[in-house]
Amino acid sequence: DAGVTQSPTHLIKTRGQHVTLRCSPISGHKSVSWYQQVLGQGPQFIFQYYEKEERGRGNFPDRFSARQFPNYSSELNVNALLLGDSALYLCASRSDSGLADTQYFGPGTRLTVL
Amino acid sequence: AQSVAQPEDQVNVAEGNPLTVKCTYSVSGNPYLFWYVQYPNRGLQFLLKYITGDNLVKGSYGFEAEFNKSQTSFHLKKPSALVSDSALYFCAVRPLNQAGTALIFGKGTTLSVSS
Numbered sequence: 304d305a306g307v308t309q310s311p312t313h314l315i316k317t318r319g320q321h322v323t324l325r326c327s328p329i330s331g332h333k334s335v336s337w338y339q340q341v342l343g344q345g346p347q348f349i350f351q352y353y354e355k356e357e358r359g360r361g362n363f364p365d366r367f368s369a370r371q372f373p374n375y376s377s378e379l380n381v382n383a384l385l386l387g388d389s390a391l392y393l394c395a396s397r398s399d400s401g402l403a404d405t406q407y408f409g410p411g412t413r414l415t416v417l
Numbered sequence: 418a419q420s421v422a423q424p425e426d427q428v429n430v431a432e433g434n435p436l437t438v439k440c441t442y443s444v445s446g447n448p449y450l451f452w453y454v455q456y457p458n459r460g461l462q463f464l465l466k467y468i469t470g471d472n473l474v475k476g477s478y479g480f481e482a483e484f485n486k487s488q489t490s491f492h493l494k495k496p497s498a499l500v501s502d503s504a505l506y507f508c509a510v511r512p513l514n515q516a517g518t519a520l521i522f523g524k525g526t527t528l529s530v531s532s
Binding site for chain 2: 358
């Protein structure tokens with residue numbers, strides 16, 4: 304089975320622009336989470352979606368938004384990009400088989416804001 | 418605030434020697450605990466997790482981790498290191514006293530195994 308896929312792999316934007324990142328979960332997984340990993344730090348939680356509903360939100364400004372589609376894929380949108388938004392954006396999916404199930408991560412999208 | 422600490426930025430070991438990567442956490446209640454590994458320009462790969470039960474958890478690629486409730490630690494170990502184990506390792510916790518399944522990560526420890 305395919306793992307979590309993300310697109311694009313790399314992206315270069317300028318300050319003030321908008322960006323959309325995409326994620327397809329592992330087949331059968333209904334929960335998708337987004338994380339931001341700034342160079343030299345651990346990933347930070349941005350959003351979790353389950354069955355198209357937001358189930359959790361991290362400490363990020365309203366410029367960050369997300370949604371989940373009926374096929375459980377997800378988009379992360381970031382408006383009015385700042386230099387500090389440059390990071391690796393990771394998507395993770397998990398099944399709903401139980402509270403203890405594992406999150407599996409995609410390869411990430413490297414966003415550079417100039 | 419809930420947090421995860423990985424006190425060592427880098428751990429250096431010789432191939433064939435045992436390795437330990439340390440992790441402590443400050444989270445209320447009994448969280449779920451995870452270790453992930455990240456290779457250059459790659460996402461995170463799951464290694465192992467502790468949910469409940471035996472304090473020694475075995476995972477992928479010969480890694481294991483020891484949970485210590487009194488010390489709130491979850492150290493990653495391997496009896497014999499390989500050069501191919503060189504990578505960035507993250508400890509993560511999932512608090513159970515909050516909605517959702519967000520993970521809190523440490524800042525990571527770079528493991529360097531020399532031949």
